[in-house]
Amino acid sequence: MSLDRYLFRGISINSKKWVEGSLCHDGGRAVIVIHESGVDYEPNEVEPGTTGYEPVIPETVGQWTGLTDKDGTKIFEGDKCIWVVNGIGREGTIFYNEGVYDLLRPGETEYGHGWDYFCGEILITGSIHNHLLGEKQ
Numbered sequence: 001m002s003l004d005r006y007l008f009r010g011i012s013i014n015s016k017k018w019v020e021g022s023l024c025h026d027g028g029r030a031v032i033v034i035h036e037s038g039v040d041y042e043p044n045e046v047e048p049g050t051t052g053y054e055p056v057i058p059e060t061v062g063q064w065t066g067l068t069d070k071d072g073t074k075i076f077e078g079d080k081c082i083w084v085v086n087g088i089g090r091e092g093t094i095f096y097n098e099g100v101y102d103l104l105r106p107g108e109t110e111y112g113h114g115w116d117y118f119c120g121e122i123l124i125t126g127s128i129h130n131h132l133l134g135e136k137q
Contacts, residue, residue, distance in 0.1 A: 007064040010056030011132050019054045030058040060129045065101045069122045083122045
């Protein structure tokens with residue numbers, strides 16, 4: 001089974017770096033099972049403490065949208081971005097909302113744009129979780 005469509009990322013509790021893979025739960029904590037290129041794992045095949053199994057900070061977990069930005073960077077939930085439509089650059093944050101990926105612009109409290117806003121050029125500028133990596137928001 002290919003898990004490419006169900007890719008998640010989160011910030012590792014141990015290394016404080018982003019890790020990508022399958023999202024699993026182990027004893028009430030969120031973990032990412034990291035996949036070697038071309039190898040699929042079942043969650044119970046990977047032992048805790050190996051390089052293939054990483055506990056993550058739960059609130060940092062986001063699913064890959066299946067899209068990449070103009071530089072080829074994967075777009076995940078919680079990513080901050082600038083997108084250009086008709087020559088106008090706008091900022092926003094990617095979220096999953098009512099069955100679709102959506103964008104929330106600064107100062108807004110409601111979603112509702114949907115992917116039709118993404119007909120322009122998108123550039124990922126960071127994440128809403130950058131402060132956990134010691135980076136500026």
